Amino acid sequence: MATDIVGQLADSLARTGVEEWELSYKGQGRKLDNAQSVEEIVKEIKEFQGLQALRLEGNTIGVEAAQAIAKALQTKSQFKCCYWSDMFTGRLRSEIPPALNSLGDALVTAGARLSVLDLSDNAFGPDGVKGIERLLKSRACHTLQELKLNNCGMGIGGGKILAAALTECHKKSSALGAPLRLKVFIAGRNRLENDGARALAQAFQLMGSLEEVHMPQNGINHPGVTALATAMQHNAGLRVLNLNDNTFTKRGAIAMAQALKHLRSVQVINFGDCLVRSEGAIAIAETVSEGLPILKELNLSFGEITEEAALALAHAVKSKTHLEKLDLNGNALGVEGCEALKEAMQSMKIGDLLGSLSDDEGEPEVDDDDDDDDDEETDEEGVEEEEEEEEEDGEEEDDQEDEEEEEEEEEEEEDESPGVKVSTPASAPRPPDVSSFLSFPSPDKLLKLGAKRALLIEEQVDLSDAMKTARAFLTISSVYKEENEELKTAVLDSIDGVLRKAFSSPSFQGYDFVSCLLVLLGLIKSEDKVKPVRVVPGQLEALEHVVRQDYFPRESVAVLEAFMSRNSKALEPVDGARSGLQTTLQGLQGGS
Template sequence: MASDDIAQLADALSRTHVGDGELSYKDLGLKLDNAESVEDLVREMEQYPGLRALRLEGNTVGVDAARAIAKALESKDLLQRCYWSDMFTGRLRSEIPTALRSLGGALMSAGARLTELDLSDNAFGPDGVKGIEQLLKSPSCHTLQELRLNNCGMGIGGGKILAEALIDGHRQSSAHGAPLKLRVFVAGRNRLENEGASALAKAFQLMGSLEEVHMPQNGINHAGVMALASAMRHNPELRVLNFNDNTFTKRGTLAMAQALRHLRNVQVINFGDCLVRSEGAIALAAVLTEGLPILKELNLSFGEITEAAALVVAQAVVDKPDMEKVDLNGNSLGEEGCEALREAMENMDKGGMLASLSDDEGEPDDDDDDASDCSEEDEEDSDNVKENGITRKDDSPTKPQSPAEIMSFLCCPSAERLLQLGEMRTSLQQQVDASDPHKAAEVLLKIASLYSEEPETKSAVLETIDGVLRKLLSGSAFQAYCFLSSLLVMMGLLKGEGKMKKVSLVPGQLLCLEHAIQQDYFSQHHASLLHTFMSKNSRALESCSSASERLSSTLEKKCHGQH
């Protein structure tokens, strides 16, 4: 070893923090190629009796140097925390797995019980995951609480290997009566995509102990997001969810919103740059309305959310006592929308929590077609129904067979047929299923289109509308908001995803809504949602101007608690 290298190492070691059970060689920029280059470091490790934490990040360690360090670690049974990020700069990718196997083997030989392992910023790919596979399965990692693998280039293959290692570690540790309880998982920028994310979701669901999950920038779209959402609901202690810069779209966002309904300890949600869009934002607002009691931060930036949906989100956070930050930057509010949002937050005395809106994308063009964004997976048969983020076929035994008269009416609705149904009109309620909000909105608008001032017809229509809406709006806020969201899309007040098309409105449909909002089942929250979209998209109802004005006036009164 050259004399100037020895001098550099000696100087570096003299500045090394040694104490509290920790040896730190952090960010010393050491180039450790062979056993000779780490002699002083190894000697210091060997002479440190109570080593509990070892920091090697910010250096570059070769295979032979790793073997020498590993030899010193074989006697360190008290070691718990390994901070080994950014440790292989300039090394051949083929070297890294060998170095990791040496270090991992030493930990296993020593009988160490790790609580933290950080290997972030090591571009080791799937082979690198193989290099730590045996360590992760071993008793040395059965006590692991924090695993950080950010920016490691794992890819789909590495994600699958990692998932299987965690599952195997959980199985073995459970057999010994102390199951693996990982609390923090970090794996951003790893190109995990849907397959890798779905594999890891199985491990997450099995452990059920996660408190923080950070998986930004992984190329995950709705299929992988739905799998992760299903796993998240089985981790009741979750505090932080960071899926920034993946692609949720409506289906992924609804699945995540559904999962969040089951979680009470979440403090930070980062769905920024995830394309949650307006329908997804409304679903998340519903969850905010009925849950997430200690939420502190909500990031829905760069999600193609329009002004009205952003205002609904703002209204939903007003009652959160711990709320500190709401980020809606980079959406599609437009200049007036940004000002309206700022004003709304100020009026609720929450102006300080709103993040900058400096990167707003402006109002979307009216002729934008979201349907073009949908993948083939999005365009499944419409008889598929989503429950808790899982698709089931509609032929599962959950719905009673409807009488032929009901089916005939829904196929060709008319006032005459509605009156002929008589008491069977109550059976129409069975045709509305809150888990299929599109179909429910369709049925409601079909019935409402028959409204007339002829007393018998009017009575039959309003009675049926009351029964249907009471069922749809009396459940959870999430289901009610999803239904209202679909209704808004069909009325042309909200731009939706997929194949749902708006209907040609007739005044009777708006008059039925005007009647409904005066009833006890139509809450102020529901009225506020409808009023926000009507006031921001009034042009969509120009063909029914008189009925629209009546509806707007009644909504205004309901929102302000007037009867």
């Protein structure tokens, strides 16, 4: 059995792993500075007949290199998909707009008709948005279906430029009889604030075609939320709405509840950490009760919701036959409220759909539903002016990584200054730095991410990508310590959250994950020259936990056991942990 599976894995590794119409240099870590450094890539692009997609993620591309690649793309009229996330690491900020302009202009010249444009994890700020402005306004984007700009630091200014470009694209395409019908919009962690959200809301309303909107962690308050709510009700096909970690308060929550009454295709609502409060939650419960017939997931965690509102939500989801999860963790139910909610859900035979309540904050001493709402509009103007000033100052910086660090320091200083008003409640914590942990992991950093660490990591990692998921697993497990119970729990909970979500996706392949894991552990060679990690005992000890879980595919157990049984220099320093894992893998095969 093990031999057959290992053979299948070998066959899988022998294949390129990409579609026949796709050229991929994904995750190769190449430093491409000039035309000479991309000669091989340019040659392959030119010779690739019918090229439709190019993956450049995980490399770093300079202006001259981008211009050379662009020239090769000028003849690719069938081109459709730009997978260009995380491709400017370490570049000067001034390099990014001309590089993007070159690539965009090439696609326009080629007569390409794009369906996917992914530039996530390129912290290029408003200038970067200007770099794709011509492309977005061009005929090449009249067919765009997915626009992904997660974690790009666009700011208010970038949000406005983006909104104007999308609006013009829609008007031009409509004049030609085939209006832009964007389906997926992703722009989390971009500091869009209310003005950026308002501008984009106008574009969303105009298009009316959105199916997924992801805008978590953007500092949007109730005026921006209300504008988005108005726009969403004009997008009848909306399936997923993720506004996690913005600040609704009751006015924003009520506005969103009213908007959702107009929609019938919504499957996932993520308003976690949005301070919806009890009155807002009750309004949402009413909407859920009356409509949203195919709702699968409702997240209203960490929203200062009390027992009465939580029970209203429980009764509202009773008739939702498609529901898979109701998340009300981190609210203000109190011990008795938590028990009452659990009993109510169990009595309705939906107790298994209720998420954990382990982080409940207890009953509030004072009902402060009205606090902060009245002050938000007066506060927001000054905050947004400060934000725009920061963006203008940032344009003078050359190194984009230094710029990000300086902006973080400025934010900390503002939070600590008694004379500066902020548009979120004073009690709201500054978002934990997931990126810092994933780049330079330590036990302290993981613990500081708090109870929502798994969710935060999920939002940061592309779980559709087997290699990135495998790297995330090894990064988290690298801080595992068997003797530290708190840390052990944090690591295993984080791993379970990330991997359970990854494996639950129909498109996620277990063989791909395992093969990537074996590459990173140095047990097999990669055609893409991926550099193995330095293996530590905690990684294999955590893997021993993972293979026992129900989400881990049973057919992959034999593959792992076969490789763990081989003599390997990479695993010699962790021989004890390897022996434990090997014993567990053998036991699982014997019991299957």
